[in-house]
Amino acid sequence: RKEVEQDPGPFNVPEGATVAFNCTYSNSASQSFFWYRQDCRKEPKLLMSVYSSGNEDGRFTAQLNRASQYISLLIRDSKLSDSATYLCVVNKGGSYIPTFGRGTSLIVHP
Amino acid sequence: GAGVSQSPSNKVTEKGKDVELRCDPISGHTALYWYRQSLGQGLEFLIYFQGNSAPDKSGLPSDRFSAERTGGSVSTLTIQRTQQEDSAVYLCASSLRWGGETQYFGPGTRLLVL
Numbered sequence: 395r396k397e398v399e400q401d402p403g404p405f406n407v408p409e410g411a412t413v414a415f416n417c418t419y420s421n422s423a424s425q426s427f428f429w430y431r432q433d434c435r436k437e438p439k440l441l442m443s444v445y446s447s448g449n450e451d452g453r454f455t456a457q458l459n460r461a462s463q464y465i466s467l468l469i470r471d472s473k474l475s476d477s478a479t480y481l482c483v484v485n486k487g488g489s490y491i492p493t494f495g496r497g498t499s500l501i502v503h504p
Numbered sequence: 505g506a507g508v509s510q511s512p513s514n515k516v517t518e519k520g521k522d523v524e525l526r527c528d529p530i531s532g533h534t535a536l537y538w539y540r541q542s543l544g545q546g547l548e549f550l551i552y553f554q555g556n557s558a559p560d561k562s563g564l565p566s567d568r569f570s571a572e573r574t575g576g577s578v579s580t581l582t583i584q585r586t587q588q589e590d591s592a593v594y595l596c597a598s599s600l601r602w603g604g605e606t607q608y609f610g611p612g613t614r615l616l617v618l
Binding site: 436443481494496 | 547549554560562563606609610611
């Protein structure tokens with residue numbers, strides 16, 4: 395099993411739709427979790443950290459399920475500008491090297 | 505404020521030549537990472553610097569790859585005797601203290617080995 399796994403997609407949704415991505419991780423000692431966004435031919439940029447209690451930032455909601463070892467990202471009211479690849483990042487406890495998933499591609503169409 | 509910068513933005517070289525890629529992290533960030541991203545692939549960790557500690561080189565794919573960080577700031581990734589499979593985007597990132605925090609990425613260097 396890969397350390398961090400994501401469905402590559404693409405997820406093709408209309409504007410205004412709600413879409414959710416999951417990311418599973420294999421190491422139960424993982425402690426830090428993030429979602430990054432990467433636009434085509436651009437560098438990754440932090441979208442949001444993922445906290446144990448779940449957190450929300452506008453249209454974006456991140457959740458952590460430690461028992462099942464996955465994190466999720468929910469995007470409500472999708473915009474065309476949300477089209478990008480979403481990268482899941484996990485840090486093992488005590489490790490300074492983050493592990494990146496291969497990303498989930500989202501395409502929002504008119 | 506100034507973000508992470510990398511140079512050159514693009515590099516085309518011939519197989520067998522050496523290349524140097526440069527990264528200027530955000531001022532005051534003690535942690536610096538190099539990653540490689542091939543077309544359609546995820547980020548592959550290469551090397552990690554933290555302050556004055558010895559770097560973690562566990563991700564370097566071969567001894568043709570090396571990196572240094574001078575004065576705890578600028579870093580240079582060197583690839584000797586480049587091969588076609590080295591073609592990729594090389595991304596540098598920095599964070600305030602360590603990788604468990606937000607990483608700020610540079611725009612990357614696109615390397616093409618002919």
